[in-house]
Amino acid sequence: MASEFKIESFDDFLSLARRQAEPQQLLFVFTRSESPEDRTSAQAAAVAAGEGGFLAPVAFVDIAPREIPGFDAFLAEADSHVVEWTIVFAAALPGIAARPPTPLAIDQNLERMVESVRGGQVAGYLAFDRLGTPLRLSTAH
Template sequence: MTTGLKLTSFDDFLKLARKQAEPQQLLFVFTRNELPADHTPEQAASYAAGQGGHLAPVVCVDRGLHEISGFEAFASEAEEHIDDWAVIFAAALPGIGNRPPTPLAIDQALERMVDTVRSGQIASYIAFDREGTPLRLATTH
């Protein structure tokens, strides 16, 4: 997706996707903050104090641009189906030749996206908080 628009909100992401020459399918991975299974006592104490943990994927979904009017409606729909999500990772999958991406391409891209979010490789995605504000996340390994 070409940029030129500064993203200050989820709705800016939608505007940018709508400006693309090829049809876009939007991909989302909803995550929640969890304590890793192999955590140390120090990590558990930090987590109990409201710090630390990791973002674990809980739901992935794709939407066409015509299916999302704005963040408020999208977040409201998510609230009905997903408990305690913390961060949404978003990406756009372009079509080819003025045709939308195929269902197979969408499924493969979502699977790859979940795997990379799970492993902390998030640099190619845009992260949004529960208010639709873009986040800058750092990874530690």
């Protein structure tokens, strides 16, 4: 019987990544909400209120789970390097045969992740707010 693990916080994500049989590299894409250049005043107001707009990638990084003590340390480090982020997307990239992922695999997957986020294709990633709370995002059509 497979065990199920519910991710209720960023620290749950870290814990799960650390418990995997293969070494993991965590991939993160930091975003902020922006409005289109041809926005209406209502769209601009919605973005200012934290609603609407689109999520634009502003930074990305890969980190081994053992390098992150917990969400508070992650947040402090992120805030020292990334200005005005609102949501961070996360994924875990497993290694193979007890070896961590290669730098090439990490770069390729980060690039793919950034492009997916830029295109609004985020269903395959975890999303966390600035409190480390997992988010369920929806898209407007």
